[in-house]
Amino acid sequence: MDGKLPKAQKAYKNIDFLKSSEARVIRVLAEFLEPTRRFRDQKIEDTIVFFGSARTKNIEEAKKDLEAVQNRLAKSKVKADPDLQEELEFAKNQVFISRYYEDAVELAKRLTAWSKSLTSNHRFVICSGGGPGMMEAANKGAIEAGGKSIGLNISIPMEQYSNPYITPELNFEFHYFFIRKFWFVYLAKGLVIFPGGFGTLDELFEVLTLIQTEKILKRVPIVIYGSEYWNQVINLEAMVKYGTISKADLDLVRFCDSVDEAFNYIKDELTVLYCSDD
Numbered sequence: 001m002d003g004k005l006p007k008a009q010k011a012y013k014n015i016d017f018l019k020s021s022e023a024r025v026i027r028v029l030a031e032f033l034e035p036t037r038r039f040r041d042q043k044i045e046d047t048i049v050f051f052g053s054a055r056t057k058n059i060e061e062a063k064k065d066l067e068a069v070q071n072r073l074a075k076s077k078v079k080a081d082p083d084l085q086e087e088l089e090f091a092k093n094q095v096f097i098s099r100y101y102e103d104a105v106e107l108a109k110r111l112t113a114w115s116k117s118l119t120s121n122h123r124f125v126i127c128s129g130g131g132p133g134m135m136e137a138a139n140k141g142a143i144e145a146g147g148k149s150i151g152l153n154i155s156i157p158m159e160q161y162s163n164p165y166i167t168p169e170l171n172f173e174f175h176y177f178f179i180r181k182f183w184f185v186y187l188a189k190g191l192v193i194f195p196g197g198f199g200t201l202d203e204l205f206e207v208l209t210l211i212q213t214e215k216i217l218k219r220v221p222i223v224i225y226g227s228e229y230w231n232q233v234i235n236l237e238a239m240v241k242y243g244t245i246s247k248a249d250l251d252l253v254r255f256c257d258s259v260d261e262a263f264n265y266i267k268d269e270l271t272v273l274y275c276s277d278d
Contacts, residue, residue, distance in 0.1 A: 031179040035172055039187070042169055046274065047127040047150060047187040048111055048266065050104060051203045052134025052194030053097075054160060062098035066091040100194050100226050101137045106259045107192065107225075108141025108149075114267055116147060122274050124189060125150055130171065131160040134194045139165035152180050181206065189274055190266050191222045193253075195229040211252055212245075221269035222253045223262045230255065 017023055039045075057065070069091045073084050108126045115124040126142035128135035130151025142149035143165045151166035153173045162171050174180040185207060193204050204224070210216040224230055236253075239245040256262040 028176060028179060031174055031176055032182070035183055038169065038172075042148070042167075043123075044125055044148075044150070044170070044187065046122050046124045046189045048108075048124045048190040048192065048270075049127045049184050049188045050108060050134065050138035050192045050194065051129070051196060051200045052100070052104065052137075053196040053200060054129070054131045054133040054135060055197070056101050056133040056137075056195070057094060057098055058101050058137070059095070059098040062091075062095045066095050097195055097229065100229070101134060103225065103259050104134050104137035104192075104194055105141040105144070107262055108138045109145040110141075110259065110263045111266060112142045112145035112147035112149075114263075116145070118275060122189075122270075124270060125170075127152065127184070127187070129153065129160075129199075130162050130166060132163055134196065136163035136165060137194075138192075139163055143167075152183055154180055185210065185216065188220055189218075190270055191220060192262065192266070193222065193224045195226050195233075201234075208249075208252055212249060219269075219273050221266055221273075223266060224253050224255050225257075225262055227255045227257055 011017060018026065066088075069084065069087045073081070073088060076084055111124065112126055115122075125148050126138050127150035128138040130139075130153035135151070139149040139151060140163075148167040148170060149165060150170040151162055151172060153160060153162050153171070154177060155173060155175050162173075172183075174183075181203070184203065191207060193200060204222075207216070207220075207222070211220065236245070236250055240247050240250065254265055256265060
């Protein structure tokens with residue numbers, strides 16, 4: 001044959017291959033190695049991770065929604081309309097839970113300001129799941145205090161957008177939940193669990209399981225914030241009662257109901273655990 005064949009495409013430039021099931025292990029490694037490089041470049045070694053609902057609104061938005069329902073109810077000819085009454089009750093609950101959004105902003109702000117004052121090599125950077133709601137609140141507080149903030153986002157069917165308070169160089173988008181969870185835990189020196197749903201419960205109990213089974217050997221202070229909400233959702237005392245966990249396991253978490261309480265607990269714990277040379 002005359003002439004030469006064009007150069008074959010290198011495997012690592014073959015997009016169809018990289019998206020195939022055969023290349024899944026490469027994609028998994030990419031979600032491990034690419035963040036490794038970025039965290040190193042940004043000198044991120046210690047994080048305080050905030051978990052919580054993506055659906056929680058700030059107090060202004062929640063009150064606006066409540067007012068809209070109240071106005072519709074006032075104009076309705078059927079004052080006992082069950083659908084509107086249900087909407088009203090839901091809107092009231094959203095105003096109630098929006099206070100946790102505001103608390104998350106303030107707590108992240110105070111932790112960031114404290115971290116910036118440290119003279120050791122430890123700089124505790126606020127990290128969230130990168131989306132709206134409580135995640136946005138955490139990133140917002142860190143940025144308002146003049147610090148960096150991390151967003152570990154995830155691609156899901158109902159697309160979760162990255163909130164605007166993430167440091168651009170620390171804005172991540174994951175495909176694999178288990179790699180995202182690895183990055184939540186690997187750098188974490190403290191955790192704050194704000195009111196949330198299935199995802200928040202999943203994250204909380206996976207971390208507790210890893211600590212309980214000593215797969216995580218470092219000490220990580222864990223705050224469960226908002227006992228009025230959480231006491232309706234989980235009952236750890238019942239687990240002790242029925243012998244499914246030990247009484248000592250209750251010491252793995254600290255329930256807090258104010259920014260002052262949560263801040264002082266995390267600050268004191270991290271100071272003892274990681275800043276003793278300051």
